[in-house]
Every structure is written in structure tokens, then in C-alpha cells.
Amino acid sequence: MVEKIAVLGAGSWGSILANLLDENGHDVALWSYNADQVEELNTRHTNTRYIQNFTYSDSLKAFANLEEALAGATTILFVVPTKAVREVAGNVAKILEKTQLKPTLIHASKGIEQGTYKRISEVLAEEIPTQSRRAITVLSGPSHAEDVARKDITLVTAASSDFLAAKHVQNLFMNHYFRVYTNPDVIGVEIAAALKNIIALGTGALTGLGYGDNAKAALMTRGLAEISRLGTSFGANPQTFVGLAGVGDIIVTGTSQNSRNFRAGNELGQGQSLQDVVDHMGMVIEGVATTKAAYELAQQRGVDMPITEAIYQVLYDGKEIRQAISDLMQREGRSEF
Numbered sequence: 001m002v003e004k005i006a007v008l009g010a011g012s013w014g015s016i017l018a019n020l021l022d023e024n025g026h027d028v029a030l031w032s033y034n035a036d037q038v039e040e041l042n043t044r045h046t047n048t049r050y051i052q053n054f055t056y057s058d059s060l061k062a063f064a065n066l067e068e069a070l071a072g073a074t075t076i077l078f079v080v081p082t083k084a085v086r087e088v089a090g091n092v093a094k095i096l097e098k099t100q101l102k103p104t105l106i107h108a109s110k111g112i113e114q115g116t117y118k119r120i121s122e123v124l125a126e127e128i129p130t131q132s133r134r135a136i137t138v139l140s141g142p143s144h145a146e147d148v149a150r151k152d153i154t155l156v157t158a159a160s161s162d163f164l165a166a167k168h169v170q171n172l173f174m175n176h177y178f179r180v181y182t183n184p185d186v187i188g189v190e191i192a193a194a195l196k197n198i199i200a201l202g203t204g205a206l207t208g209l210g211y212g213d214n215a216k217a218a219l220m221t222r223g224l225a226e227i228s229r230l231g232t233s234f235g236a237n238p239q240t241f242v243g244l245a246g247v248g249d250i251i252v253t254g255t256s257q258n259s260r261n262f263r264a265g266n267e268l269g270q271g272q273s274l275q276d277v278v279d280h281m282g283m284v285i286e287g288v289a290t291t292k293a294a295y296e297l298a299q300q301r302g303v304d305m306p307i308t309e310a311i312y313q314v315l316y317d318g319k320e321i322r323q324a325i326s327d328l329m330q331r332e333g334r335s336e337f
């Protein structure tokens with residue numbers, strides 16, 4: 001069934017997901033707060049700041065006005081950076097209040113809100129009351145926009161506590177190169193999605209410093225172990241961490257030059273300052289803020305997260321990366337499980 005879908009956020013991921021939904025036959029309105037970007041998308045069908053050498057579908061329409069983008073939408077997909085989710089959701093709520101629409105909500109962002117430590121679905125649920133919406137589903141997994149743009153095989157997961165909502169999202173997105181599984185574990189999927197970016201900063205830094213494959217495999221594996229510890233402390237299903245949103249996303253983000261988090265870590269490893277790295281990336285590096293949120297959350301909950309702590313000390317306390325690695329290696333020997 002053809003649906004009217006509003007996609008909010010026209011960065012690399014939002015624009016490519018919007019294009020995929022358009023190609024799947026849906027009527028898609030892509031919203032960006034940047035009028036120049038909207039003009040470029042509508043006239044040249046490009047989005048050069050975010051995705052190079054790609055032409056978007058002629059039928060994909062971009063809007064700078066949120067109300068126009070939302071008009072008639074039965075599904076809303078949020079793909080703005082984590083720090084913008086609450087503000088955008090609040091604006092959406094004000095518009096929905098005036099309509100009879102009760103859209104399905106999906107989000108594809110990866111992070112934890114600073115200060116509140118809320119997951120993104122929790123922020124959406126707080127800002128958009130149940131009388132204005134249907135269920136919330138999280139779309140996550142190993143999925144760089146650049147690969148989806150060239151229709152490379154991509155598998156993701158749609159997590160919702162409402163099975164029919166997850167099935168609906170599966171049906172909206174599935175096609176010959178994009179395969180979607182369902183998963184009821186929203187907590188696990190959102191925690192895995194957010195925290196893998198911390199590990200990608202770490203594997204990037206190891207690469208920048210010249211460490212080899214063993215070191216990166218070690219960091220990804222033990223990183224996933226501590227993410228799983230935090231997630232299960234909130235009631236997440238341990239299996240989620242060996243699924244697409246867990247190990248799948250650690251592999252893709254922790255090894256790929258497409259990953260902004262990996263690239264940022266790599267540049268830190270080569271000696272650049274955090275400020276310089278953030279300034280010239282020009283796109284969101286979610287792992288930087290997530291490291292702070294995850295570190296504080298682990299402290300509050302008494303969950304042992306030595307890798308997150310080490311990366312926090314590098315990013316926020318000015319610790320030398322080599323010193324942080326040496327300190328991790330000299331921790332007392334322990335059992336793996």
C-alpha cells in the first residue's frame with residue numbers, strides 16, 4: 001500500500017532512506033531546516049554536502065516548512081541527530097495537535113540524550129502524546145548511507161514493542177537490497193545503536209596509532225561485552241547484542257572509512273585535537289556526546305565499562321590515548337564471562 005511518509009532530517013541517512021522509500025513507491029516528503037539544501041534537492045536532485053555522486057529520485061520532494069512536510073503523513077520517520085530530536089519532536093507535536101492524523105512514528109537516529117540519559121524512543125514518547133500518534137519503531141543496524149545509496153546489500157532491524165508496528169515498518173522498507181528483521185527489544189536495539197559509536201571512535205584511534213587487526217577485534221569484542229552489560233541492566237535481551245543492531249553495527253562502524261565515528265577516532269589517533277576533528281567533519285559524530293552520556297550512566301548504575309571510561313578520559317579529561325590503552329591492558333586479569 002502506498003503511504004504518505006514524512007522524513008525529518010536530510011543528512012546522509014535521512015535523505016538516502018527517503019530516497020529508498022520513494023523508490024519503494026511511497027509518497028515521500030523530506031524535511032530539512034536548511035532552505036538552500038531543500039532548493040538543491042528539488043532542483044538538482046543532489047545533496048552534495050552529505051552524499052557525493054548521487055542523484056535522488058525526481059519524485060522525491062523536499063520541504064523547508066515542517067507543516068507542509070507533515071501534511072497528510074501517515075508515517076513520520078525521524079533521522080535528525082540525537083541532540084535535535086526533542087526540539088523537532090516538540091515542533092511535530094504542536095502541528096499534530098491541530099490535525100486528526102495519528103501517524104506511526106519511526107526513528108533511525110543513534111544516541112542517548114545528554115543530561116536525561118533517555119533513549120530516543122523515550123524522548124519521542126515524551127514529546128508526542130499518545131493521542132497524536134501510533135506506535136514507535138526503531139530502525140537500526142549496520143547501514144552506512146553510502147552503501148545503501150549504491151544499493152549494496154543491507155540488513156537492518158525494526159524494533160518495537162508493538163509487533164504489528166514493526167511488521168509495518170518491515171513492509172515499508174524491504175526491497176531487493178534492503179532486508180528488515182523485526183525485534184521486540186527496543187531497549188537493547190537503542191542502547192546497542194548508540195554505544196557502538198563509542199567503540200568505533202576507539203577502533204578508529206587504534207588504526208590512527210598504527211595498531212593491527214588483533215587490537216581492533218579485541219576492542220570491538222570487549223566493547224560489545226560492556227555495552228551488553230549496560231543494556232541488560234535495563235532489561236535488554238542479551239541476544240540483541242549478537243544481532244544486527246549489536247555485533248553487526250559494531251563491525252560496520254568499527255571498521256569502515258564511511259563511519260564518521262571511525263574517521264574521527266582515526267584522526268584523534270593521528271594526533272588531531274577533538275575540536276579540530278569535530279569542526280571539519282561537517283556531519284554528526286554521535287559517539288562524542290554518547291561517550292559522556294554512557295560514562296555517566298555507567299557510573300550511576302554501577303556498571304563496569306572500562307573501555308567507555310577510557311574513551312571518556314581521552315575525550316573529556318585530556319588523557320593521552322596511548323596511556324589509556326596501557327591502563328586498560330594493565331587491569332587485573334579476569335574471567336572472560
Ligand SMILES: NC(=O)C1=CN([C@@H]2O[C@H](COP(=O)(O)OP(=O)(O)OC[C@H]3O[C@@H](n4cnc5c(N)ncnc54)[C@H](O)[C@@H]3O)[C@@H](O)[C@H]2O)C=CC1
Pocket residue numbers: 009010011012013014015032033034050079080081082083084087088108109110111143144145146282283284286
Ligand atoms: N549516516 C549514516 O549512514 C547513518 C546515520 N545514522 C544516524 O542517523 C542520525 C542522523 O545522521 P546523519 O544523517 O548521518 O547526519 P548528518 O550529519 O549527515 O545530517 C544531519 C541532518 O540533521 C540536520 N539537523 C541538525 N541539527 C538539526 C536541528 N536542530 N533541527 C533540525 N535538523 C537538524 C542537519 O541539517 C542535517 O541535514 C544520527 O543519529 C546517526 O547516528 C544511522 C545509521 C546510518
Ligand SMILES: O=C(CO)COP(=O)(O)O
Pocket residue numbers: 110141142143144197200249252253258259260261262284285286
Ligand atoms: O550508524 C552508522 C552505520 O550503521 C553510521 O555510523 P557513523 O555515524 O559513524 O557514520
